[in-house]
Amino acid sequence: MATYDPLFNILGLRNWCDSGSAGSTPASMADLLVSTGVDKETSILDLPFPSLDALNEACGAFWQSRDVTTGVEGGFLAMKDALRVVLDPLTQPLSWILEGALYLFQSTPWFIMVPLLALVVYFASKSIKLVGFVVVCLIGLAFVDLYDHAMQTLAIIFVCAFLCVLFGVPIGIAMSRSNRLQRITIPILDMLQTLPPFVYLIPLIFLFSVTEPKLYGIAIILYAIVPVIRLTDLGIRLVDKDVIEAADSFGMTDQQKLFGVQIPLALPNIMAGVNQTIMMSLAMVVIASLVSAPGLGVLVLRGIRNLELGVGLVSGLAIVLLAIILDRVTKAALARVNAAQKQ
Amino acid sequence: MSDKVQVSIRNLYKIFGTNPQEALRYVLGGMSKADLLKQHGHVLGLKDINVDIKEGEITVIMGLSGSGKSTLIRHLNRLIEPTSGEVFVDGDNVLDYGEDKLRELRRQVMSMVFQKFALLPHRTVAENAGTTLGVRGVAKMDYLKEADKWLDRVGLRGFGNHYPHQLSGGMQQRVGIARALTSNSPIMLMDEAFSALDPLIRTDMQDLLLELQKELHKTIVFITHDLDEALKLADHLVILKDGFVVQQGEPQHILLHPNDPYIEDFVSDINRARVLRVRSIMAPLTKGLVPTDTHGEINIDDTLESMIAKSGGDTSYTYLVTRDGNPVGTLDMSSLVLALVPRVASEEGARQY
Numbered sequence: 163m164a165t166y167d168p169l170f171n172i173l174g175l176r177n178w179c180d181s182g183s184a185g186s187t188p189a190s191m192a193d194l195l196v197s198t199g200v201d202k203e204t205s206i207l208d209l210p211f212p213s214l215d216a217l218n219e220a221c222g223a224f225w226q227s228r229d230v231t232t233g234v235e236g237g238f239l240a241m242k243d244a245l246r247v248v249l250d251p252l253t254q255p256l257s258w259i260l261e262g263a264l265y266l267f268q269s270t271p272w273f274i275m276v277p278l279l280a281l282v283v284y285f286a287s288k289s290i291k292l293v294g295f296v297v298v299c300l301i302g303l304a305f306v307d308l309y310d311h312a313m314q315t316l317a318i319i320f321v322c323a324f325l326c327v328l329f330g331v332p333i334g335i336a337m338s339r340s341n342r343l344q345r346i347t348i349p350i351l352d353m354l355q356t357l358p359p360f361v362y363l364i365p366l367i368f369l370f371s372v373t374e375p376k377l378y379g380i381a382i383i384l385y386a387i388v389p390v391i392r393l394t395d396l397g398i399r400l401v402d403k404d405v406i407e408a409a410d411s412f413g414m415t416d417q418q419k420l421f422g423v424q425i426p427l428a429l430p431n432i433m434a435g436v437n438q439t440i441m442m443s444l445a446m447v448v449i450a451s452l453v454s455a456p457g458l459g460v461l462v463l464r465g466i467r468n469l470e471l472g473v474g475l476v477s478g479l480a481i482v483l484l485a486i487i488l489d490r491v492t493k494a495a496l497a498r499v500n501a502a503q504k505q
Numbered sequence: 506m507s508d509k510v511q512v513s514i515r516n517l518y519k520i521f522g523t524n525p526q527e528a529l530r531y532v533l534g535g536m537s538k539a540d541l542l543k544q545h546g547h548v549l550g551l552k553d554i555n556v557d558i559k560e561g562e563i564t565v566i567m568g569l570s571g572s573g574k575s576t577l578i579r580h581l582n583r584l585i586e587p588t589s590g591e592v593f594v595d596g597d598n599v600l601d602y603g604e605d606k607l608r609e610l611r612r613q614v615m616s617m618v619f620q621k622f623a624l625l626p627h628r629t630v631a632e633n634a635g636t637t638l639g640v641r642g643v644a645k646m647d648y649l650k651e652a653d654k655w656l657d658r659v660g661l662r663g664f665g666n667h668y669p670h671q672l673s674g675g676m677q678q679r680v681g682i683a684r685a686l687t688s689n690s691p692i693m694l695m696d697e698a699f700s701a702l703d704p705l706i707r708t709d710m711q712d713l714l715l716e717l718q719k720e721l722h723k724t725i726v727f728i729t730h731d732l733d734e735a736l737k738l739a740d741h742l743v744i745l746k747d748g749f750v751v752q753q754g755e756p757q758h759i760l761l762h763p764n765d766p767y768i769e770d771f772v773s774d775i776n777r778a779r780v781l782r783v784r785s786i787m788a789p790l791t792k793g794l795v796p797t798d799t800h801g802e803i804n805i806d807d808t809l810e811s812m813i814a815k816s817g818g819d820t821s822y823t824y825l826v827t828r829d830g831n832p833v834g835t836l837d838m839s840s841l842v843l844a845l846v847p848r849v850a851s852e853e854g855a856r857q858y
Contacts, residue, residue: 408623411582412640412688413611426627 165210166220179221242368249369253376259321260375264456267317272309276300287494296491299483308458308480315457315484318447322379323440326387330439331432334394335420344395355388359449367453378450385446389438397431398424430500437492444485458484511724512558512581512692517590519576519748522547525588538747550576552749554590559741560691561722563714565756567735568745574728577745578694581726582615583607594692612641616685620697622677624669630680631656631665637688648687655683659713675706679713686717695727699734711737732771736760736780744768757785761844773847778810786844787826787834795832799825805833809841 170179210216214227267275276297283296303312337344362381370377401424409423425432451459458477465474520528520541528547538549551573558564568574579585580592583599592599594614602610616637624633632639634656635648643651653665659679669677678698685693699707711734718725729735735742736756743753751765760780763769784805790796800822803812816822816838826834 402623404619404621404623405625407584408617408619410584411611411615411617411694412637413608414640415608418640423625426625429627 164216164219166212166217169212169217170221175221179223181223238365238368246369253370253380256325256379257374257376259325260318260379263317263321264314264375267313268310272304275313276304283491286491288498289494292490292494296487299487303480303483306476306480308461308477311456311458311461311477312480312484315444315447315459315481318378318382318450318455318457319440319443319488322382322386322443322447323436325379325383326390326439326443327436329383330387330390330435331394334391334432334435335398335425337391337395338398338424347391351388351392354384359385359446360452362446363450363453372453375455378447378453378455381450381453382443382446386439386442389442390432390435393431393435393438394428397428397435400431401427430496433492433496433499437489437496440488440492441485444481444488448481509560510557511560511595512726513593514554514556514558514577514580515591515593517551517554517577517580517592518588519550519573519580519585520547520588521550529588549748551580551587552747554750556743556750556753558724558726560724562740563718563725563727563738564741564743565727565729565735565739566743566745567729567732569730571747572745573748574730574745575696576748578696578726578728581692581694582611582617612637612688612690614690615692615694616688616690617694617696618678618681618685618698620700622669622674622681622701624677624680624684626669628668629665630661630667630669630672633669633680634665634683634687637684637690652683652687655686656680658686658717659683675702675710678702678710682710682714682717686721692724692726695725697728697730700729700731707734714738732775733780736775744771757781761785769847775847776810777845777847778813779808781809781844783807783809783812783826783836786840787836788840789834790832796823796825796835799823799835801825802827802832803836804828809845812836812838812841 170176214225214230218224218226270278279300280293280297283293284290287293300309300312303309333347337347359381362385363377366377366381370380405423405427406419409419414422447455447457448459448462451457451463458481461477462474462481464470465472465477518529518532519525520532522528522545525547528541528545528549531541531545532549532552536544538552541547541549554577556564556566566574566577576585580587581594581599583592583602587600590600594610599607599610625636628636631649631652632645633652635643635645635652638648638651639645649665656662656665656679659682661676661679661683664672664676669680672680678701681698685695699710702710714725715738727735727738729738739756741753742756742759744751744759746765746767752759752763752768757780759768760772760775760777763772782805783803786809787805800816801824803815803824803826805826805828812824816824820838820842822838824836824838825832826836
């Protein structure tokens with residue numbers, strides 16, 4: 163006798179309940195315990211919440227909680243094939259780009275790669291001190307034989323951050339121009355930002371094969387694209403109304419206004435978004451080593467799996483070093499943009 | 506200076522709110538601004554404005570904050586759309602313009618100077634000054650040359666490669682003026698252009714504007730809340746209050762014959778000796794006879810202040826007034842002293858506005 167029996171009796175659903183396959187659903191552990199145990203005295207304090215499982219006890223035809231999860235799973239698996247047909251070719255270029263970038267970063271000899279990166283840092287920051295710091299860090303990483311792993315991580319971050327900017331900035335611009343689009347997009351961005359990073363991997367594993375680079379590429383991009391979209395939208399909306407009015411009064415077209423006024427004035431905010439995006443890609447690329455993303459994350463994972471304390475800690479610190487390098491370089495670039503347009 | 510009317514505003518109404526057309530019917534039915542706000546939640550911005558702006562003149566629109574002057578100037582290039590009315594520029598109704606023609610008007614015919622300068626912080630001074638040409642598709646090489654010419658003209662030689670944030674407020678507004686001049690448009694709209702500057706710089710800028718105007722003869726619409734500035738610059742003065750025109754006309758005339766207590770209160774604070782000129786108070790020659798017992802010749806455009814200095818304060822003097830060397834009237838110093846006293850200055854209650 164279950165607690166909610168009277169409910170179904172009053173509603174006149176008893177027949178429906180009993181006609182349901184009460185015994186045919188596999189019994190849960192709780193069911194087994196109940197069937198073997200003795201009926202206890204029940205007080206009002208023990209009144210269970212009318213959850214699916216509690217109601218199912220009273221009425222065998224009612225759904226169980228596990229039906230929800232299996233339903234979601236079934237639904238996803240049913241969609242999977244159709245989704246694959248669309249997504250697979252669409253995302254295939256991502257695999258190629260990632261493979262290409264990984265090949266490029268690994269096959270370039272270190273004595274070319276390090277000066278090349280130093281040059282990039284110089285053009286981004288125009289600071290010799292920062293270039294020195296980056297070179298010392300890279301040499302330090304290479305010295306403890308983490309160079310290859312660090313380059314793999316860097317290659318993935320470069321590709322993913324670049325794609326984030328490529329898609330994120332136009333989305334942000336579109337959002338800044340339409341309040342309706344902003345209303346629709348913001349909940350999606352909120353969801354992408356709050357979803358635990360591991361959860362991104364679950365549906366992707368079912369969609370693509372784990373050996374494909376695009377699997378982790380998509381996970382990283384979805385996770386890291388949020389700040390650049392948000393800050394582009396914000397930056398353009400924050401552009402001084404007086405300047406916009408002036409641009410209108412000179413007869414600027416929408417396009418002239420966008421590229422000549424709005425984007426340049428929003429650039430400090432957009433750059434702040436790019437900085438955040440790069441840092442979030444780095445966070446995700448470590449987690450993505452669970453689904454075969456190469457790089458420093460693999461070593462961290464090895465440290466956890468095999469309890470190799472040293473390997474895990476050293477590669478963890480190497481990730482911190484990479485994070486500092488990326489952060490400092492993008493911040494230096496941001497500071498240069500800011501200095502150029504003090505009001 | 507010709508008498509040709511270049512911009513003409515006819516029966517212009519602007520109502521801010523959710524349903525301005527319905528509110529317009531109440532206003533046309535005689536409802537006041539306060540009642541409209543209280544009963545229908547709509548703000549009456551402009552009410553039945555009729556102003557003719559003559560070619561080559563400085564028309565000053567003056568009013569306190571909230572009087573609708575900035576709203577009015579934005580109707581000329583349609584940064585704000587009116588609720589009803591017409592704005593003619595060179596005979597064409599601007600409100601009939603489509604997007605392309607409107608853009609053409611803003612690019613070729615009207616340029617604007619802003620209170621907060623509104624320069625582009627990421628572009629150099631010369632690039633800023635050339636923006637108005639750059640927008641039209643003029644190549645950078647060419648517009649920088651033109652911009653440099655105008656930067657020279659407003660006293661910013663050698664600052665072309667600076668960025669706006671490196672300049673002081675007064676210099677930034679010079680860039681703003683150079684930007685408007687570079688466009689070579691016949692009409693210049695100046696929205697409280699000097700209000701954000703400190704008093705000394707403001708005087709400098711007013712002098713600069715008058716000097717430029719002597720040479721360029723643009724049609725200038727100037728917005729200000731400062732009566733001294735208005736009287737100094739205006740060929741034609743329009744005084745706005747609560748969105749309608751209280752009085753308009755020649756500034757000297759308004760000063761001597763205010764038709765509203767609001768304006769009387771305004772003008773009673775003015776240093777009249779500096780603003781009034783001989784022409785406003787002289788007596789014309791009687792039957793063309795040139796008197797011979799005068800104490801000297803004076804120009805018709807001299808200010809009363811300079812006359813007081815010239816006479817040494819002696820009110821018994823009489824001067825012969827000349828225009829371009831020809832005698833046109835006489836000035837009695839005692840009438841000058843009378844003209845310095847505002848008509849209602851001593852009256853209690855004039856300040857209730």
